[in-house]
Amino acid sequence: MTVGEVDIARMGYDPLRFLTNFDYGKVSKLPGGQTLREFRLIADEGREVEIAPGVFFPAWTFNGTVPAPTLRAREGDRVKVTLLNASSHPHTIHFHGFHKAEMDGVPGIGRGDLAPGETFTYEFDALPFGLHLYHCHSAPLKRHIHKGLYGTFIIDPKKARPQAREFVMMMNAFDTNFDGENEVYAVNTVAFHYAKHPIKVRRKELVRIYLVNITEFDPINSVHIHGNFFNVYRTGTSLKPSEFTDTIMLCQAERAILELRFPFAGRFMFHAHQSEFTELGWMGIFEVSDDGV
Amino acid sequence: MASKRWLFGLLPLVLLIVLVVLLFRFGPLGVFRAAFPPVEELTISRVTLETGHMFIHITNGGPEPVTIAQVLIDEAYWQFEVDRDRTIPRLGKATITVPYPWVEGETHEVRLITSTGLTFDHTINVATASPRVDGRYLMTFTLLGIYVGVIPVFIGLLWLPFLRKLPDRWLAFFLSLTAGLLLFLGVDALNEALDTAQTLPAAYQGTSLVLLGTVITILLLVAVSRLFVAGGDPVRRRFALATLIALGIGLHNLGEGLAIGAAYSLGELALGTFLVIGFTIHNTTEGLGIVAPIAKERPRLSTLVLLGLLAGAPTIAGAWIGGLNYSPVLATLFLAIGAGAIFQVVYELLKLMIRDERAPAVVYQVAGFAAGMLIMYLTGLFVAA
DSSP: OOOSOOOHHHHTOOHHHHTTOOBOOEEEEOTTSOEEEEEEEEEEEEEEEEEETTEEEEEEEETTBSSOOOEEEETTOEEEEEEEEOSSSOBOOEESSSOOGGGSOOTTSTTOOBOTTOEEEEEEEOOSOEEEEEEOOOSSHHHHHHTTOEEEEEEEOSSOOOOOEEEEEEEEEEOSSSSSSOSEEEESSSTTHHHHSOEEEETTSOEEEEEEEOOSSSSEEEEEETTOOEEEEETTOOSSOSEEESEEEEETTOEEEEEEOOOSOEEEEEEOSSHHHHHTTOEEEEEEESSOO | OHHHHHHHHHHHHHHHHHHHHHHHHHSTTHHHHHHSOOOOOEEEEEEEEETTEEEEEEEEOSSSOEEEEEEEESSSEEOOEESSOSEEOTTOEEEEEEEOOOOTTSOEEEEEEETTSOEEEEEESSOOOOOOOSHHHHHHHHHHHIIIIIHHHHHHHTTHHHHHTSOHHHHHHHHHHHHHHHHHHHHHHHHHHHHHHHTSOGGGOHHHHHHHHHHHHHHHHHHHHHHHTOSSOHHHHHHHHHHHHHHHHHHHHHHHHHHHHHHHHTTOHHHHHHHHHHHHHHHHHHHHHHHGGGTTSOOOHHHHHHHHHHHHTHHHHHHHHHHHOOOHHHHHHHHHHHHHHHHHHHHHHHHHHHHOOOTTHHHHHHHHHHHHHHHHHHHHHHHHO
């Protein structure tokens, strides 16, 4: 495991708080009664993200963090996302979901790339419900993604899912020496952070994990949770689980909602079941107790 | 008048100092600092092993300080401690201790990751516990040195009676053969020196170090031989030449000893075995080279023993140094000195050959020179095997 601690205050990013942080946008009603959610993202560069204690990654960010904020809407809401490009490179936002071609955030189609200093508002209805993501689609794509321009986009079904303790986990990785291979793997950026600071849950309570794979350079990533099995809702587009298992694998941009309850108290590991990724940082611990604190 | 002359001698120096100060304070050097990220350079000079632990010895040979952020062994982040500050200054050294259950006989990959995310790698080809300095260890390496350096050289010296009975033209052949094999050894040593120089941190300027070691050795030996070898007595000159050859071979054998010791301490055991057998065969020819110039004289036995020791014993010292504390800087320097010593001897031999104006000799000389290099090439195949 890595030696030392990252400086959360200096970085302006706390992986533990990120797990449960949702941005619902500025909410208002449109004349027809449709809910409008307005989000604002600023693309910027020069943020040194401490991806492992003492290892600084020169990231490109939406709103200053990697991953970017988790945006959350309800099925059918009108979503408006305004992007300001405050960096020196062109950027876009490409949302996964239904939308018109000119809202696709791809270079050369519709508004396409936003030059430095430009602003654009992406507008669409939040459909279909499920677990999605957004990321920059400017070229070179590999670099724009792996530099950190990605976030989770959750569309809740009209009839809400059961009450649960919810966590967002983006499986990501970083190539620090530009050799096309990752030196650091993690969920939510910081290697081994949840191993050093376990995620606390209550015994028997419903735990819901929004799991997104945004790992660059490696074709797949995976998760295995110890001492437990979980229901899998692939892409979150159905309310019926497709699978009951303890390990799943996702390719890049694939995602799944996992639901589980811990029957026993204690510390339970979760990690990529590619042991190489595990030992390069993608490992954490759930701390299960009767009071959940 | 004299003081005025000194003044003019110093003036450019003073102006240079002023220029450097001005450049630092007001010059456009900021462009270098602002425009480029720091180029980090870290050299893992060696990794030593003891049960359950690895010790990574590093040198910062780059222009900027380097901070060790994390250590990976076999692609896994691992616990580690640095024996001083984790930020290594320019030309600073440090040792990183890693508690790691390494496996005897297997390969391990060491990777250091710095604060900027750059990585520096080292491969432990065959893991084995690093030798400890004790009597048994010193004994082993002394024996190795004797087997590789001393005994073969003495075996080679036994060609003396054979040489003595040869007609002049055949003696010319063997003298040239000596020059051929020495030239081969010299190029070999120079090549080794340049190879080792490549592993040094950039700040040590490995190639220039080889140049310095080689040329200064040549210059020193030329001066020494002018002082002692020159002079009317041809017999004395031949003995001095034999001594110089023995010294040159000795310095070269020091390099061989280094290679054997280092192969052992770096865990390249298979390589070490081949080196030992190869050098043993190779070195027998060196004895021949020493006695060739004095074949017609009647050297005393004690003289021969001294010459043999001068050529062979440095192998022992080399094996000690290489095995106990493998330092690429020292190795480069020793190999360069060895190369220089040999080139100087080749130069002396060539002078001797050219002065030999007896008519039929030139064919024998050419054939001998070629044969000398061929022999080295062929016996060298054992080292490479």
